[in-house]
Amino acid sequence: MASKNNEDGGCSGKKTPLLDELEKGPWPSFVKEIKSAAETSKSAQDLLGQLELSYEEKKGHWKHGGLVGVLGYGGGVIGRYSDVGEQFPNVAHFHTLRVNHPAGWFYTSAALRTICDIWERHGSGLTNMHGSTGDIILLGTTTPQLEPTFQELAQAGFDLGGSGSSMRTPSCCVGMARCEWACYDAMKLCYDLTMAYQDEMHRPPFPYKFKLKCAGCPNDCVASIARADLSIIGTWRDDIQVDDAEVTQYAAAGVSIQKHVCDLCPTKCMEWDGKKLAIDNRNCVRCMHCINVMPKALRPGSDRGAVIMIGGKAPIMQGALLSSVLIPFVPAAELMETLQELIGRIWDFWNEYGNNRERVGELVQRVGLPAFLDGIGLDPVPEMIASPRDNPYIYFQARKGAQP
CATH class of the missing domain: 3.30.70.2500 (Alpha-Beta Plaits)
Incomplete structure (x- = not known):
């Protein structure tokens, strides 16, 4: 051109x-x-x-x-x-x-x-x-x-997107339009959010940019966990659906289920005895690896929705951040209502306490997660912890001269 x-x-x-x-x-x-x-x-x-x-x-x-x-x-x-x-x-x-x-x-x-x-x-x-x-x-x-x-x-029916210290243009994967793993309608949610926040996109009101991305399943094909201030990633909260006959077909076709599936499970929640695949769903972290390897045999559970995460960003002012869990699970039917309430609370807190050119994730790091959760009215849950303590023991040092 x-x-x-x-x-x-x-x-x-x-x-x-x-x-x-x-x-x-x-x-x-x-x-x-x-x-x-x-x-x-x-x-x-x-x-x-x-x-x-x-x-x-x-x-x-x-x-x-x-x-x-x-x-x-x-x-x-x-x-x-x-x-x-x-x-x-x-x-x-x-x-x-x-x-x-x-x-x-x-x-x-x-x-x-x-x-x-x-x-x-x-x-x-x-x-x-x-x-x-x-x-x-x-x-x-x-x-x-x-x-x-x-x-x-x-x-011609097109509008401008976001730039500057505004809500940036929401984006999403193809979702249910082409992907059988989508746990909610990512395209509809992306469109609805775009329509709901026109003012925040076109008239920059924030300390810095705010990106929002919708991924239909944990494969996260829009890389929301690394690039979005607020990530909506599809997931499920019941058991992985297993077709035992198809598992047998994969094994017969030469797939080493032990080597290519069980051994690569990050939480080792799967066992293969040569005939049947057993899954400890309580320890499954929804990484999608097993489903990606054997898509005909395994698929996400039927109780579907999304996890809402916060704080992802690229390394501009400070280093890169991956998103952290904010709400572990929201049913698909409740996503839009929940997000509008949550986004309003986050923006109110960020506008009040955020520094110039400070992303939401950097604000959370600066004030601490407990203060942030208190400010937006959420109770802490275990899923918000980025990693467990390295040392489970706490040592108390006696004061010098004190009696044992």
Whole structure:
């Protein structure tokens, strides 16, 4: 795709030996895609030139920020400017728009063509499908083109996603649309949450970003446990369903149930005597390994819902955090109601006590889990403990001079 409204100029034909190296090897290359766009796009040509300069000088030349946006919204647009705009005039402004994706990333071909046509008219034509949060990322346009792009997207049925200190665009796996392991309708929940929190997405009200991801089962195909401030991960609370005849078929087909299933169970809650598979479901941690190895023989229990976890984040201000259990189980039918109540409490506490640019997980670490739970009105439960004590014994040291 290429933009049709770029200025004259650019760096067409400039040698890019350092970028050329990134086209070598077995993996797909973003450089190849930008070069393809550069055949008809002046901004893509200048983008290659600036990127080559950055590699030569070992210095980034993007200035992030600037008060740019669209009418009525405080998020969805990431301002970006070049500090070598005189040398590369077609990327002097190179703003990014985040467009709210459909739940599960399901598109019709007509919808994709509509997005691409709009972006070719108003921007560089370069896209990232999709960003880390899940949005459609439209890379590179000028300030005057932001509002026309937004209006065309809105008329086509698309909205902008979240950016800045806001609730970021919720995302989910394909859930029940294609996955037989889904323990709740992740796509419906993601859509309902998106509709419920439009203000918090488009008008940043928080100390920092807040990400919410819905995974239909413990496989967590959206990596919510590592990337979401609030993770909703499908699970069950009764016994794994076992088809003994299918277990026998797997064994007959050459699957070593002892080696490939039982020995790899993290809690060693499974036993195989050569004829029957026994599961101690009280010690099962719902890791999904056995189900993934023998999907015809094993499947999640029938009492399904989700575990709600809090605090995941990538290493930006502080180190990376994995989410911790907040509510061990919520029945599928009660998820939306429970989440709306819980999210409101979390946001109230975070807005009151969170520091600037402090994620929820960092707040929990700073004030401590007991204070956080008290602040949001939840009672502690054993599942909230990240790990047991290393030493079960407590030693009391006698005061110096005291009688034994």
